[in-house]
Amino acid sequence: MASMDEYPVTKGSEEEIPLDKFSFSSDDSSGSEEDQFLLDEEIATQKLPPVDRGAGAWKFLFGCWLIEAVLWGFPLAFGIFQSHYSQHSLFNTSKNIPTIGALAVGISYLGVPLTSPITLRYPQYHIHILFFGWALCILGLVFASFATQTWHLILTQGAMYGVGWVVCYTPFLIMLNDWFYDRRGLAYGILFGASGVSGLILPFALEALLARYDFRITLRMFAIIAILVSGPSFLLIRPRIPVHLQHKAPSPSGPPRPYNFLRNPLTYVFGCSIALQGLAFPLPPTFLPSYATALTLPAPSGDFLLALNSLAQVTGQILLGHFSDNVSTHLPHSVSSLITGLAVLLLWGPARGIGSLAAFAALWGAFAGSYSVSWTKIAARMAEGEDEGRRAAATMTLYAWFSFERGVADILAGPISSVLLGSDVRVGEFGVGKWKGVVGFCGGVLLLSSMGGLGWFWERRGRWGR
Missing domain, CATH: 1.20.1250.20 (MFS general substrate transporter like domains)
Known part of the structure; x- marks a missing residue:
């Protein structure tokens, strides 16, 4: 993967991309030799946005912040749903209600070692992977709103949502490392603070919605809110390394060398x-x-x-x-x-x-x-x-x-x-x-x-x- 860690960090406003950092296969371009020459000229003169500062870095961080606040804040407020489900006539006899929240949060932590190598291998598809995970979270909420048994909620609001979040979360962390280096700790602090901000709002909002509308309407309303609030983030989230300069990592020729x-x-x-x-x-x-x-x-x-x-x-x-x-x-x-x-x-x-x-x-x-x-x-x-x-x-x-x-x-x-x-x-x-x-x-x-x-x-x- 072409990554921030592979290039020296410069303090100027832009950074040259060394041509020898990129190796294009025959599949990377098509057309005449003249087209290939123009592509090589573009690569040779391409500039990267600055690291740790600049509009691109902060817009990217804000876009990720919106997604984190909405999608990660939701499972952290599951205690509100647990109280509601335990008193609901459809689910009040089940002892497995806590499993819903445990899966949504637990998969998000446990799944990163699985999603990281896959995401690192396909840097040109980071935005696509992020969107797929985001959509999976939204669909998990919508499907959960039709649940009639506890296992339906475990499968949708629990497992499906947890898988969606870890798939969404992994590529934007990798891209964040490209945008921030010396100030990476600060960037992660701002990003992770998003769930704290939503923690001040979501529990009270969800409790009020559940009291008035029941879980079906509440889940559908939150899915719509999530789309409206976090959907525009995709206009802000852009990889620092342009997609056309990124390539799938080459397959190792032998056993992987230990780190x-x-x-x-x-x-x-x-x-x-x-x-x-x-x-x-x-x-x-x-x-x-x-x-x-x-x-x-x-x-x-x-x-x-x-x-x-x-x-x-x-x-x-x-x-x-x-x-x-x-x-x-x-x-x-x-x-x-x-x-x-x-x-x-x-x-x-x-x-x-x-x-x-x-x-x-x-x-x-x-x-x-x-x-x-x-x-x-x-x-x-x-x-x-x-x-x-x-x-x-x-x-x-x-x-x-x-x-x-x-x-x-x-x-x-x-x-x-x-x-x-x-x-x-x-x-x-x-x-x-x-x-x-x-x-x-x-x-x-x-x-x-x-x-x-x-x-x-x-x-x-x-x-x-x-």
Whole structure:
């Protein structure tokens, strides 16, 4: 794939494309030798838009932001649908309703290692792949609106939507890496902040629509809204490398050569830190509303805490993204885990009122919610040891496996919390008694995750090279 990582980053307004970077087969053009000569002249003089700035980069980022806000924000608000379905006459006897949301979110994490190599192999079809995934999400909503049994919802609103999102998501991440390099962390922070913004709006909007119209009309209305809001994004999303200069990656002549990062111990330090953080990540937002209820706080307290978490997440993702662009790759993820681990043990566990819970929700949103922003800089850093032509693929491969780890950890977090959850509420005790095990587990794994930052000292001493 012709990618940002394959060309030197220039600070000028435009960048020359070296002619020898591209090799056209006989299928790439047709016509006379004169036509071929003109095509070669065009390639030789072609200019690329600037990296990290300029109208093209920011328009691309805004287009992706709109899609992320609408399509990824929807499954993250599934709790509203779960409450509605559990009381609906068609589905209230089923115990499989949580599977719908779990599939929509889980496939999005677990599927990236499958979609990445395919998407990287066909760079000239990135926009087509993105549109196909987008359309699959819309169709999943429409088909779900005709459901009469729970398995219909599992297949459409769950699996179909999850597959659609991961297919849509993968190409725009790859193209985003072409548009941003030095400011890639900031770009990812802005992009991931989209779901935090929609998290402030969608739960309340969906709850109001479900209360008034039932799930069928609500799903169809949201499908129309998604088309109207995110559809125009396709006018903004353009690859930095022109399509006619991109080619399918050549098939390897022999067994694929292993990536160099697999021999670097730091890869596994980062991987363990990400896995440990993922075990704690879904638990506090899941239990905060129930925790507030156990403390006999006013009824809207749970919604307020989740909204505060989403608001802090937006700010945290942008700030942590900018932070990751300017410091060692070891620091952002380590600082994030350390602060959230201490917040769990010092604020959530001993909480007796809304003040402590609000402070915890804000810190959790700002630091835990922004944790995944650091993945792209970690992946790019570890890919620096690869040959120049393999760096883009190595970066996306590492990012895909970090995403896979998060998906597995999210799945494991559910049964782990079920084992740790107590049965009795005892106000005055740590974790109100019932959540004592969950709070202790979250704090412990987060502090362990933060120790991954010690790799910085080893690297500085030259023990672990790039």
